[in-house]
Amino acid sequence: MVGESSRIAGRNGLRADAERNRRRILSAARAVFAEHGIDAPMATVARRAGVGVATLYRRFPTRDALVRAAFAHQLDTCARALTEALADPDPWRGFQRLFETICAMQREERGFPAAFVAAFPDSSREHARVRERAERDFVTLVRRAKTAGSLRADFHPSDLAVALLSHCGLVTALPGDRAASQRLVAYLLQSFRAEAAREPLPAPSALSLRSLPLAAEGPSLALS
Amino acid sequence: MVGESSRIAGRNGLRADAERNRRRILSAARAVFAEHGIDAPMATVARRAGVGVATLYRRFPTRDALVRAAFAHQLDTCARALTEALADPDPWRGFQRLFETICAMQREERGFPAAFVAAFPDSSREHARVRERAERDFVTLVRRAKTAGSLRADFHPSDLAVALLSHCGLVTALPGDRAASQRLVAYLLQSFRAEAAREPLPAPSALSLRSLPLAAEGPSLALS
DNA sequence: TGCCAACCGGACGAGATCGTCCAATTGAGC
């Protein structure tokens, strides 16, 4: 019970300069990823941040860790959108806003789509608890919207993942084409409405919603 | 008027062994691209084909040329689907089959989606003539389907590109998930029907259809 | 002010891919 010698307050237990560099790195990472894609060399990020590669690697041992930290704020927004959707008295409006919010995020934040799918196959991680919570929330929202008669009865929760991944692919292929993205969102939302259910759909995907990066992964560490 | 010395018949003006190697390379490329993605090292393709790298580079100077040649057969099928769609007495059935055919191709032929989008920004090339023809054909199909009252009036030809690119992104993110792909196709087709037009859509994308790799680029050179 | 642990950053070796060059081989007409 002696230790904790020069451990200081920097909110993460980091020294002041270390914390400063951490923020710089995240900011640089967002800029570089947006500009050169998610596969940009780590050294580029380090240079832009004005730090050495070692500093970068010490703070974020893998590229994946960096990517996730860099877009934690955006993932947070998605998670918050789910909470707000659930709070909306009109379940369809909640559903619609949730979908539009996430798609807008994918559309506006260059680099985020790649991060979104990169964070995707994370299903077996520690945050499973939070993810399950998000999944249950969304299922609840879907049930309410169906009961209200606004969402088609054969909508399956995994369809959200299908829709989001499609949109993700679209904005990746056509970065900057807002019109295309908005058209797709409109088409999909209309086809999710109860009135659109004219013909039966094929069987839904077995895809688990738990793998969707919709849940906040602990307290947000993202900083502007 | 003396030349043409030992120029021989190999359909491409290639020597018999050269033509044989060409086929081997294309076959190997399809296999490797399907297995390791479109960014697989050229050397891997060469090794699989049982030829040296130089042979590969001489025949296909760039990776792009190889990719396009490897999937020329699939692109051909897409182009043929357009012709058949136009020939169908029921324009909506033609439209539907066209869309389903292309999506099935993207879904079943691993590696093809990547090739599809890779072939995308090719608008300014020599084949512009053929592309324009394909564009006109599709516009004709759309007009007929609208006149018949089966396609929604506010459908814009560029929506085909939007839909195809989205689907492309989906199957890239979830290779092997047939159900997801089929669900998206069903949703999109239903939302394209005239009866689905309940609310106005946002403005269409300025995206030119000419850039869609729907047209055959000259006589097919693809071989099994 | 002084001390020490934590932190910093650039150099560095390993590994991978690219695209070219050249000597040896091989196909096809004569």
Place this chain on the structure above:
DNA sequence: GCTCAATTGGACGATCTCGTCCGGTTGGCA
């Protein structure tokens, strides 16, 4: 069978990225 040119294949140098190592620096408490 012979000749010649087209074709072949692997070696090679250039370029790039990764992730670690280590000597020097700095922050914060005493």
